Structure formats: structure tokens, C-alpha cells
Amino acid sequence: MILKRNEKVVYIVEASLFGALIAFGLFSLQAGEVFKSYYIVVVLAILCVIMAVILGNKRSKNYLSSGALRYVIAFCLLFGIISYTLGLILSFNLSYLSFDLQKNLCGLVPAAVIIILSELLRRQIYNSYARGKKAIICFSLLMILMGVLLTISAQVFSDAESIFVFATGTIFPIIATELLCAYLCRNFGIAPGLTFRLATGLYFYIIPIVPNLGPYIQTVLHLILATLIYFFCSKTLASRREDQQKFRRFGIGFLTIPLVAVTATVVCLVSGIFNYQIIAIGSNSMLPHYGRGDAVIFQKLAPEQIQEDDILVFRRENIIVTHRVTKVVKKDDQLYFQTKGDAEAESNEELVQSGDVIGRVVAHSKYIGYPTIWLSDIFNGGKND
Amino acid sequence: MQKQKNFQIAIIGVLAFAVLFMSVGFAAYSQNLDIRGTTTIGANKWSVHFDKDTMQTVVGSVASSSVDLSDETASLGFKANLGKPGDYFAFTVDVVNDGTFDAVLRSIAMTELTEAEAKLVKFSVKYDSDTYTSTTTGIQDALNYNIGNNTKTLLVRVEYRDDVSTADIPATDTEVSLSVSLNYEQN
Numbered sequence: 001m002i003l004k005r006n007e008k009v010v011y012i013v014e015a016s017l018f019g020a021l022i023a024f025g026l027f028s029l030q031a032g033e034v035f036k037s038y039y040i041v042v043v044l045a046i047l048c049v050i051m052a053v054i055l056g057n058k059r060s061k062n063y064l065s066s067g068a069l070r071y072v073i074a075f076c077l078l079f080g081i082i083s084y085t086l087g088l089i090l091s092f093n094l095s096y097l098s099f100d101l102q103k104n105l106c107g108l109v110p111a112a113v114i115i116i117l118s119e120l121l122r123r124q125i126y127n128s129y130a131r132g133k134k135a136i137i138c139f140s141l142l143m144i145l146m147g148v149l150l151t152i153s154a155q156v157f158s159d160a161e162s163i164f165v166f167a168t169g170t171i172f173p174i175i176a177t178e179l180l181c182a183y184l185c186r187n188f189g190i191a192p193g194l195t196f197r198l199a200t201g202l203y204f205y206i207i208p209i210v211p212n213l214g215p216y217i218q219t220v221l222h223l224i225l226a227t228l229i230y231f232f233c234s235k236t237l238a239s240r241r242e243d244q245q246k247f248r249r250f251g252i253g254f255l256t257i258p259l260v261a262v263t264a265t266v267v268c269l270v271s272g273i274f275n276y277q278i279i280a281i282g283s284n285s286m287l288p289h290y291g292r293g294d295a296v297i298f299q300k301l302a303p304e305q306i307q308e309d310d311i312l313v314f315r316r317e318n319i320i321v322t323h324r325v326t327k328v329v330k331k332d333d334q335l336y337f338q339t340k341g342d343a344e345a346e347s348n349e350e351l352v353q354s355g356d357v358i359g360r361v362v363a364h365s366k367y368i369g370y371p372t373i374w375l376s377d378i379f380n381g382g383k384n385d
Numbered sequence: 386m387q388k389q390k391n392f393q394i395a396i397i398g399v400l401a402f403a404v405l406f407m408s409v410g411f412a413a414y415s416q417n418l419d420i421r422g423t424t425t426i427g428a429n430k431w432s433v434h435f436d437k438d439t440m441q442t443v444v445g446s447v448a449s450s451s452v453d454l455s456d457e458t459a460s461l462g463f464k465a466n467l468g469k470p471g472d473y474f475a476f477t478v479d480v481v482n483d484g485t486f487d488a489v490l491r492s493i494a495m496t497e498l499t500e501a502e503a504k505l506v507k508f509s510v511k512y513d514s515d516t517y518t519s520t521t522t523g524i525q526d527a528l529n530y531n532i533g534n535n536t537k538t539l540l541v542r543v544e545y546r547d548d549v550s551t552a553d554i555p556a557t558d559t560e561v562s563l564s565v566s567l568n569y570e571q572n
Contacts, residue, residue, distance in 0.1 A: 172407070216407060
């Protein structure tokens, strides 16, 4: 009987939250940013109070919170260090809020309150109706919807690229955060998930300089952070259940080590933060050496290290071009490079200046650039012939 | 325990898939121009250019006009003094691709006119059979004209609007700078 009552209350609360989010989605376009945040705060606060009044404030039965909390704090600190180290290689941004106390508080306070209230509501739902997987999944979907609605108003969707960047750079981290928090709350109580969300969601309000890693690196780091915390916490859980010995680590390693290695290599090569980078080839100007759909790996080099017959990687306006060097010209102490595509009859008329040199092609691979070319076609409305 | 192990393998698989998907996508969007040898007609590359011999002026009642087009080139300039409302100046010129690659016109960009300029002049370009007229928001149309190794005719026309109100006619001679950029890519 109690379970049924709890079930009803949880579903009513979730339905109310869904309705409030739909209303938020419909009317938020006309509202200011401050109003949007406070609207969510009020909705969550009301639902928390309703849950507490009707079902009471049940204490969590979890007793492993401290172990998981240690992992969350340690990994958040580690990834902070990695992010700032990468910032030294790439660049840093001044956080636009950090030097304005009023703006800072206007952003920080509602964001922090939203995180705290949503985790409180999650804990109440999980504690009241722990066996209801459907209710837990529904709540996670609502949290993802809320995260998307809170961030979508700041987006400008001008083309397919911006939609892709939002879908991957914003929604992927929201989903990863939600899945991790659901797991942590279910198994370790409120503290680890709350700490994770506060650490990853609010640091840019507090720290005046943030690393400018770009959406790609930032998202990859966020996904890896969430996954690592999950793995270490699940090990804690397994060890607590005293069945760690049955935990066949070799099986997981055997299957996943190559996958992780390939993924890490791709991330390093695509991100371009190291000395080697991979790019897809979209034209056939270098046939028969390589052509459209192939990918080349190039090494970043100084112009002085480029020689005749090297395949030069250079920037021409907004284009990265890979053509073979037919002649190195020295004029007024400046190096210039005459280049030609292998498939072309004549050299390019325009000499490549030293400042446009990026590097030299060191390897190429057949066909693996096609996914990038296809996505590029989609981004450009299928206009590649 | 086996269930947990499978779940963890699935998590790693999903993570790897998500990261690889992002890698492909971000590589595509960060290099969408980079990867296909884009060029503009203003840069004289791979031999897409105007053909001087085909240039013909279609002069209206203008005081004086000139088109600056030297030999085989990829850019041209023109001047026209439009004395009164209704005057126009137009010329046609062929865009020739005699390079080794087929060329596709991907986009056309025209000057954004200011409010005041838009009241005074009408600036349009006819490429092949389609006409593009610049407004205060300019033109940045995505196109897909495959000119292969052929020739296309471009008509450029600038007109002193005949519907300009007396109040908008400037007291002194006014120079309006106009430009059009054809963005070709290798097919």
C-alpha cells in the first residue's frame, strides 16, 4: 500500500516536472535569462517540498558515499589539472563572468541552487521508490530535457555544423553527467553526484581564467571523466560486496584495451594539439598518391625543414591544402614554396609563403577519411559532387 | 557479475563510439572548406577566370563608364556615373574554366547595401539564367552550378533607382562601392 502511494506521488511529481519543462520550453523564448533560472528553481523547490511533505525525508540507506566521493573529488581535480595543462598548449580564455561580482552571483547562485534542488529531488525519488526503474529512467530523461532547455536558448543554430556542435558538445556531456549522477545517487547517495555536478558545472563562475580547449576536447574530457568515475566507483561497490575476485578484469581489458587505444589515438590526431595531425582529403588533386576519401597524417614543421618533393601542408585563405613542393625559392631572406598537385599538369601560380606553411605529410591511409567527407557533405547541404 | 562486466564493456563501447563519432564530425566541420580545394574567383587559381574578349557593355543613359579587365584575369572593376534616376550600367562577361578540373559555383556573395544606398541603387547579378539582387542584408546564396570545363555568362547591372524619393536624392555626388564574389570549388 505504501509502495503504491509512493509510486503515485513519484509519477505525479515527474508529470508535474514534465509539464513545467514543456511550459518552460514554450515560453522561455520571450523570457530573460534570470527569469528562466528562477522559474526552474521555483519548480524544483515546490516539487522537493511536495515530496518531503507527502513522503517524508527518508534517509539514504547507502553507506559507501565517502569512497565514491573521494573518487569524484580526486578525478575532478585530476581533470582540472589536465585541462589547465592542455590550456598551456592551446590557450586560455578570460571567464566573462569572473570579474563582475554581480553578474557572477546572478549566474552562480541560481545554477548552484538548480543543481542542489535537482539532486535533492533525485534522492527523494530514489529513496521513496527505489525499485521503480521506470520512474528513475523518467527522472533521468527529465533532467536531460531540463539541461537541454537551460542551454538551448544561448545557442544560435545557423547551419548543420552548429546543430552538430550543440548535439555533441552540449547534449553528450549532459547525458553523461545525468547517467553518472543517476548511478551515483542510486548506489552511493546524494553527495558524490552533487559534488560532481557542482565541480563541473560551476567552476567557470569562480575561476577567472579557463582553458580554451574547444568543444571537441572539452567534451571528450567530460565523457572520459564521467566514465572513469563510474568505473572506479563500480569497483568500490564490487569490492564492498566482497565479490571482487569474481570480477574478471582480464576479460574487460582484453576487449577494451585496443578500442581505448584506437580511440585515444584518433582523439590525439584529430585534436591537433600534438605534433601530428590527421585530415581527410576532399579532392583528387594528389592522385595517384592519394585521393578523395583518403586521410593523411602530417607533421607540423618549420618552413626551413621543408624540402623539394615533400608533400607540403599549407593554409590558403581558409583552406588546408596538401600539394607537392616543386621548388623552394628564397627571396629577401624569406622562403617561398612552389607547389603542384600530382594530378595537375602545371604548378600552382601562387607561391606559398612561409607563414602559411603547416607541415609535411608523413603518411596516408586509404578510405578512412570518407566518414568525415560524408559528414562534410551533410554540413554543406549535400553539395559535394 | 557477468551482467556487470557486460554492462561495463557496453559503456566503453558507447564511449568509444561517441568519441569516434565526434572526432569524425568535428574533423568535418573544422575542415569543411579545408578538404576540398575551394577557391574564389578573386584569387586566380586553377584557371577559373573572366574572359576579356567576351566582355560587352550594355550601357544605359550613363554619363560615363568603364570596365577594368586586363587579359585573362579573375577580378575586374568598373566605374559608372549614374546621373539621374533610371540610369543604369550593365555589362556581360564570360567566366571561363580552362583548368584541368571541373569547377562548381558553390556560392555567390554580394555587397550589403546600407539603408541609404538601397534607396538609391539597385545592384544585381545574373549568372547563367538566375538573377541575384543585393539588399541591405547582402546575398550569400549557397549554390551548386557545375560549370565543368565550360563557360558561363555573367551579367552585372547597377541602376539608379527610378522610384527614389526626392528627399533621398543626395545633394552631392555619392560613391557607392559594390562587389560580387563568386566562390568556385573543384568538383
